[in-house]
Amino acid sequence: MRDMVTSPPQARDCEVAGCQKSAQKGGLYCSMHYKRRARGTNMHAPEQEKLPAQERIRAMAIAYADADSEDDGAYRRAWDNLTNAAEGWVTALLGRRGGAARAKSLTAKQRSEIARRGGLAKHEAEVRVLAGKQTGERPAGKRPRRVRQ
DSSP states (O other): OTTOOOOOOOOOBOSSTTOOSBOOTTSSSOHHHHHHHHHTOOTTSOOOOOOOHHHHHHHHHHHHHHSOTTOHHHHHHHHHHHHHHHHHHHHHHHOGGGHHHHHHHSOHHHHHHHHHHHHHHHHHHHHHHHHHHHHTOOOTTOOOOOOOO
């Protein structure tokens, strides 16, 4: 038995006709078709094209301009799509919460000082909470629990 070499299990293809992606571990569908099935959407719809942010915003702006102004739902969806695309683009430009953009504009010494101050502030807050527990004081903003009788 030890002499037999077992090959690793082969990854199965997605069960949806025409899909060449491998199925999720232990499943029948790739991640895209698994999500579509869970959401109840069309399993055979073409895969969405991933556009760069500027192209996506341009497409959403055109869709917004072409939206039927008489159909409030379609008009609102077009506006929401446009604002979401613009917000996504801004987030990508600035990095997560602006961290990447700020990091590029600061020197290593400035970044270190900001991190040090943040660590000190966190430590001081923890000390205040512990001191409040020892003296019986409650943290600011928290009400004492109501005791039922």
